[in-house]
Amino acid sequence: xxxxxxxxxxxxxxxxxxxxxxxxxxxxxxxxxxxxxxxxxxxxxxxxxxxxxxxxxxxxxxxxxxxxxxxxxxxxxxxxxxxx
Amino acid sequence: xxxxxxxxxxxxxxxxxxxxxxxxxxxxxxxxxxxxxxxxxxxxxxxxxxxxxxxxxxxxxxxxxxxxxxxxxxxxxxxxxxxxxxxxxxxxxxxxxxxxxxxxxxxxxxxxxxxxxxxxxxxxxxxxxxxxxxxxxxxxxxxxxxxxxxxxxxxxxxxxxxxxxxxxxxxxxxxxxxxxxxxxxxxxxxxxxxxxxxxxxxxxxxxxxxxxxxxxxxxxxxxxxxxxxxxxxxxxxxxxxxxxxxxxxxxxxxxxxxxxxxxxxxxxxxxxxxxxxxxxxxxxxxxxxxxxxxxxxxxxxxxxxxxxxxxxxxxxxxxxxxxxxxxxxxxxxxxxxxxxxxxxxxxxxxxxxxxxxxxxxxxxxxxxxxxxxxxxxxxxxxxxxxxxxxxxxxxxxxxxxxxxxxxxxxx
Numbered sequence: 001x002x003x004x005x006x007x008x009x010x011x012x013x014x015x016x017x018x019x020x021x022x023x024x025x026x027x028x029x030x031x032x033x034x035x036x037x038x039x040x041x042x043x044x045x046x047x048x049x050x051x052x053x054x055x056x057x058x059x060x061x062x063x064x065x066x067x068x069x070x071x072x073x074x075x076x077x078x079x080x081x082x083x084x
Numbered sequence: 085x086x087x088x089x090x091x092x093x094x095x096x097x098x099x100x101x102x103x104x105x106x107x108x109x110x111x112x113x114x115x116x117x118x119x120x121x122x123x124x125x126x127x128x129x130x131x132x133x134x135x136x137x138x139x140x141x142x143x144x145x146x147x148x149x150x151x152x153x154x155x156x157x158x159x160x161x162x163x164x165x166x167x168x169x170x171x172x173x174x175x176x177x178x179x180x181x182x183x184x185x186x187x188x189x190x191x192x193x194x195x196x197x198x199x200x201x202x203x204x205x206x207x208x209x210x211x212x213x214x215x216x217x218x219x220x221x222x223x224x225x226x227x228x229x230x231x232x233x234x235x236x237x238x239x240x241x242x243x244x245x246x247x248x249x250x251x252x253x254x255x256x257x258x259x260x261x262x263x264x265x266x267x268x269x270x271x272x273x274x275x276x277x278x279x280x281x282x283x284x285x286x287x288x289x290x291x292x293x294x295x296x297x298x299x300x301x302x303x304x305x306x307x308x309x310x311x312x313x314x315x316x317x318x319x320x321x322x323x324x325x326x327x328x329x330x331x332x333x334x335x336x337x338x339x340x341x342x343x344x345x346x347x348x349x350x351x352x353x354x355x356x357x358x359x360x361x362x363x364x365x366x367x368x369x370x371x372x373x374x375x376x377x378x379x380x381x382x383x384x385x386x387x388x389x390x391x392x393x394x395x396x397x398x399x400x401x402x403x404x405x406x407x408x409x410x411x412x413x414x415x416x417x418x419x420x421x422x423x424x425x426x427x428x429x430x431x432x433x434x435x436x437x438x439x440x441x442x443x444x445x446x447x448x449x450x451x452x453x454x455x456x457x458x459x460x461x462x463x464x465x466x467x468x469x470x471x472x473x474x475x476x477x478x479x480x481x482x483x484x485x486x487x488x489x490x491x492x493x494x495x
Contacts, residue, residue: 022460022477045408049440050477064438 008059008079012072015054019047033073041072055079097177097247099254099271100128112174115140124148128234128255132243138190139183140171144207146193147235177250184248186210194237194370196332206332208237208370216241216328216336217248227271227297228253231278236490237332238305242277257282257491261289272297276323279305279491280312284429285484288452290319297322304328304336306492307397307415308343311422329397333379334368347393357395360384384413403495405434406441410473414495417466417474421446424465426454431485431493432476446476447485456481 009031017027025042037043043051052064055075063069063078098106106129115136123134123145131147138145174180191207228246230253232239239257246253254271256264256278264286267273274297278286283303298320303313308327316325329345330336338345347355354365362381369379384398399413406412414432421430429449434442450456459479466475486494 022463024460024464045440046443046473046477049408049437049443052439053435053437053443053445053478062438 008076011058012055012075012079015051015058016041016043018054019043019051022050023047031072033071033076035072036070037072037075038070096252097180098128098132098243099252099267101126101255101258103267104129106132108177108180109175111136112176112179115180116173119143120145122146122148123235124150125235126150126233126258128230128239128243128253131234131240132247135192135240135243136174136180136183136247138192139186139188139210140174140190142189144191144193146195146205147240148195149233149235180247181250184210184214184244186214191371192240194240194332204333204372206370206372208335212335212368212370213240213244214248216330217245219249223249223251223275226251226274229256229268229271229273229276229278230254231256231276231282231491232305233257233490237335238277238330238490241330241336261286265289265293268295268298269293274298275300275302277302277304277328279303280309281306281429281485281487281493282491283312283316284449285487287315287319287428291452295320295322300324300326302326302328302339304330305490307399307419308340309419309422310343313342315428331381333370333372333381334364335370337364337368343396344388344394345397347395349392352393355393357385357387357393360386360398361401362395400495405432405444407434407444407473408440410471412444412474417444417446417470417476418493420466420469420474421448421462421476423469424457424462426451426457427462428452429485433495435478443478444474444476445478445480447480447482449483449485450481 013028013031021027035041037048052062056062059079061079063075069075069078095107096105097108097111111132114133119137119141120134123130125131126149134145134147174183188210191209192213193205193207196204196206228242228251230239230242232242234243234255243253254267254273256267259267276298280303299322301316301320301323303325313325327340327343328336329338338347354368356363362383362385363378364381366375366377369375382401384401385395386398388394388396399415403414404411405414417432418430421427427448428451431447433445435445437443462479463475488494
């Protein structure tokens with residue numbers, strides 16, 4: 001579960017919701033570390049590409065640069081790891 | 085003998101971007117001055133002098149746009165056959181018109197920028213340069229507004245249209261919106277030639293003003309945008325809007341009312357379409373090293389009618405953007421975006437992205453006085469006519485679009 005005061009978590013939730021709403025999906029209230037970006041959050045390759053560019057604009061980190069990520073937890077690791 | 089149209093007295097040959105008026109007599113005297121093989125300038129006056137010197141001295145003049153950073157250093161002057169027939173010095177408008185009626189062995193050399201194809205040095209004589217010049221009697225009192233860089237092929241075509249028919253040309257390229265509006269009104273411009281991007285830039289300055297003198301707008305260099313044409317039609321109710329196909333390699337070739345070009349009988353046999361690309365035969369072209377018998381233009385077109393040939397321009401082959409294995413023509417997406425009532429202009433481009441090759445992005449200009457719509461609303465609008473991979477994923481409203489020195493959208 002993403003803690004509400006967790007900076008990277010909040011940014012990720014906002015970005016995922018922007019991508020979801022742009023394709024007509026409902027926004028989410030919260031995210032879980034184990035959620036699969038494609039299967040659980042309904043994002044396809046184009047959506048994931050959009051998500052990375054949005055995240056990079058906010059954090060300076062390209063989460064896909066060091067290889068594929070599939071879950072929310074893995075994205076957060078990249079954001080946290082490279083932001084330090 | 086070339087038939088000459090009857091023209092009323094017209095004192096001014098050229099008004100440059102700084103607003104300076106150049107009388108015909110001054111231009112004629114300058115042309116008869118020392119020969120300059122290379123003209124590197126952004127000023128229509130210098131370009132016009134160089135242009136006319138090529139034909140006056142039967143030699144080659146190279147035009148270089150001073151703003152592009154294309155180095156003229158190291159360029160061989162290529163003055164061409166010296167010792168041609170010595171012509172008498174020019175004295176005024178009639179002499180300039182006679183000079184341009186030919187014959188002359190003079191050549192004008194253009195350097196293509198190489199942004200959308202190989203960089204070339206293309207030489208043109210009077211035949212290809214004057215092919216697009218119109219000599220209808222109704223044009224005797226025309227005042228031409230040149231929305232192109234004067235040293236580029238398109239700008240030279242407008243300069244020659246004026247000079248060859250004894251009409252004034254007002255240089256407009258590079259001016260701010262307010263100056264543009266003022267030039268249109270002050271000089272009572274009747275014929276405006278420019279890219280669609282230039283006209284989109286100009287539009288906000290036209291609102292609420294009347295331009296009774298303007299009777300024709302000729303758009304070229306970019307895909308035709310029917311909604312822009314409609315908006316221009318409202319701003320200039322007296323004007324007919326036309327669409328021209330031209331290139332540095334060929335000069336001006338086809339003119340259309342709308343987006344469909346018809347290949348006239350005289351050009352049939354010199355134009356072909358293969359695998360969706362427009363090809364031109366050598367007789368329509370200028371001359372460059374290695375010029376082939378048939379030249380692939382790199383323009384993607386769609387056949388509307390095979391005989392007589394009619395076609396529609398789709399985009400540049402080399403501007404295609406790879407998105408997840410699909411090729412997106414940014415021009416087509418820009419046209420779709422401009423179909424939205426709140427969007428006045430669009431630039432679509434790819435941003436390199438590891439997952440899918442490129443992520444499609446768009447910069448948008450809002451219609452004046454309209455609140456920019458939400459990203460999701462624009463995407464929904466696009467989904468009616470575009471494939472999912474053609475829909476830009478990041479949309480941003482900006483004040484102005486990034487244009488090239490030719491006044492086209494930067495790719």
